Amino acid sequence: MKYNFDEIINRKDSHSIKWSNLEKTYGDKDILPMWIADMDFKVADEILEGFMERVNHGVFGxxxxxxxxxxxxxxxxxxxxxxxxxxxxxxxxxxxxxxxxxxxxxxxxxxxxxxxxxxxxxxxxxxxxxxxxxxxxxxxxxxxxxxxxxxxxxxxxxxxxxxxxxxxxxxxxxxxxxxxxxxxxxxxxxxxxxxxxxxxxxxxxxxxxxxxxxxxxxxxxxxxxxxxxxxxxxxxxxxxxxxxxxxxxxxxxxxxxxxxxxxxxxxxxxxxxxxxxxxxxxxxGETWLEEVLEYIEDNLDYTMEYVKNNIPKITIDRPEGTFLVWLNCTKLGLSQEELNELMIKTGKVLLNDGMTFGKEGEGFLRLNIGCSRSTLEEALKRIEKAVKSLKN
Ligand SMILES: Cc1ncc(COP(=O)(O)O)c(C=O)c1O
Structure with a gap:
């Protein structure tokens, strides 16, 4: 692999919608954001080089x-x-x-x-x-x-x-x-x-x-x-x-x-x-894409195994593409509001509310796996902790 997708890049100070304002919105700066659909990875070197060349030209009319x-x-x-x-x-x-x-x-x-x-x-x-x-x-x-x-x-x-x-x-x-x-x-x-x-x-x-x-x-x-x-x-x-x-x-x-x-x-x-x-x-950018796809698919394998073994009440249809995973949480028996609150307050993890995808998304959450493995591991642990905090 040419690229190191394990690298953690701090996005909190870059005006990222995903990573910023968590404290302001949820009153907790330790929430791990796994929502909105962008990835945490640095882009291909070739894209950065394209930008640099244009920056060095210096005129932006x-x-x-x-x-x-x-x-x-x-x-x-x-x-x-x-x-x-x-x-x-x-x-x-x-x-x-x-x-x-x-x-x-x-x-x-x-x-x-x-x-x-x-x-x-x-x-x-x-x-x-x-x-x-x-x-x-x-x-x-x-x-x-x-x-x-x-x-x-x-x-x-x-x-x-x-x-x-x-x-x-x-x-x-x-x-x-x-x-x-x-x-x-x-x-x-x-x-x-x-x-x-x-x-x-x-x-x-x-x-x-x-x-x-x-x-x-x-x-x-x-x-x-x-x-x-x-x-x-x-x-x-x-x-x-x-x-x-x-x-x-x-x-x-x-x-x-x-x-x-x-x-x-x-x-x-x-x-x-x-x-x-x-x-x-x-x-x-094709080399970067091939590599990132492999990394995301490994993240997906990890997620499928982890959820099956540790949080079996949540079920997943293995996605065929995208870096998004649709978590079926209906077996937890919670209202959407309770489910969202459980993840934010107990899990300290921010996922997309299934109901925002229509009433057909009731009881679901969407997880973004376009991130480093360590971030994903932490997010899954937090989801597990939240689910296990429920009585029965
Ligand atoms: C299906 C789909 N369309 C469009 C968008 C957003 O596109 P843009 O930011 O270019 O408007 C997204 C982002 O998540 C998406 O998932």
Whole structure:
């Protein structure tokens, strides 16, 4: 291994949302933060070198996105996902959640229905309700082994007001990496009902062994023309703070509308360092990614074993990708409030509240394992201590 992911880097003084303000919010500075989805690892040397070179230049006026920026995206998407995309399909968005917002305001009118599949990353419902559109929930179903899509429920609920689907692929928080046939079936339903798909593929580079990410737009020409794909180097390379993402839109009519919204809002300009970071990451970050994936998968093995052996009342479906683990705590028999309080007050560990992912997340917590092994060990010990403090 070239990189040492065991290294602990103090993030408390770096304005990190994950690590700062714990004392202010929870009245306890010793809380271990295992929530929000960024990693505690230092980025690839090649990204740092890209930044340094630009810093040494010393002038930071307005930059445009050069051809090399688009080539970096095209080459990465081809190499990692086998999808051939064209330069003109690629639009800049300042963050993936902004991409979701842009799609919602561009492609739907107030009160029209937009499909989501809870439990789901909270901004999916937030972007719909804040823009005064209607949320149509098509909850994932658990088949005893894993979460699956419920196509019957979806077909039953779709009506003429249903215009858009926000797909999370891979899925946060469940860690499902949707198989090609699952996406084909979903795609068929959307095509049949004239529902445009917005596929948030921010986690698509973080896939564990034995699984393969399929970009839904790459399945067929019809799906390419019906899909907006949102991608970013942010989760992949731990550079979420750069807010540099892309929307890939092969359909010119949809793309032109999207561009118009970007112009209306005046958000076409990326930061200098966003572009530098994206290019450095996609062009030179692959070794780091391969290594970090191995480290995270080892962390996952450790978590699965530890929880099975020491906290058997918590159960986990092994995630197929992402660095997030969805802890099923329903057997503890606590309300969500009690569960959150148990972890904060007794465990002194901060996890994401399952209910923020929708009512389908009741009794769950989300654990971020994108951290050094020693941090993870400490977090699991704290969760164990909290659970064992319960009588019976
Ligand atoms: C599925 C998903 N989409 C989007 C985001 C955030 O994207 P951004 O910070 O680029 O808006 C996250 C972060 O956790 C995520 O999990």
């Amino acid at each position: 307005y930059d445009y996105r050069p051809a090399s920026y688009y080539e970096a995206v095209i080459n990465w998407v081809k190499k990692r996902h086998g999808w051939d995309i064209k330069k003109e399909w690629i639009l800049f968005t300042p963050g993936v959640v902004m991409g979701l917002n842009l799609a919602v305001v561009t492609l739907t009118k107030k009160r029209e229905k937009i499909i989501i599949q809870p439990p789901i990353y909270p901004p999916f419902s937030g972007v719909i309700s804040r823009n005064e559109r209607a949320i149509l929930t098509n909850p994932l179903r658990h088949n005893g082994e894993k979460y699956i899509m419920d196509y019957n429920d979806l077909e039953k609920k779709i009506d003429n007001d249903t215009k858009l689907m926000l797909l999370c692929s891979p899925h946060n928080p469940t860690g499902r990496v949707w198989a090609k046939d699952e996406l084909e079936k979903l795609g068929e339903i959307c095509l049949k009902n004239n529902i445009i798909i917005v596929s948030d593929e921010i986690h698509s580079d973080l896939i564990f062994k034995g699984h393969k990410h399929t970009t839904i737009a790459s399945i067929s020409e019809e799906l390419a023309m019906n899909t907006i794909t949102l991608m970013a180097p942010s989760k992949t390379f731990n550079i979420a703070g750069l807010f540099t993402s892309v929307a890939i839109i092969p359909n010119k009519e949809i793309r032109d509308k999207f561009v118009k919204t970007i112009e209306i809002l005046g958000i076409d300009h990326n930061s200098t360092f966003g572009a530098v970071g994206l290019e450095a990451a996609y062009n030179h």
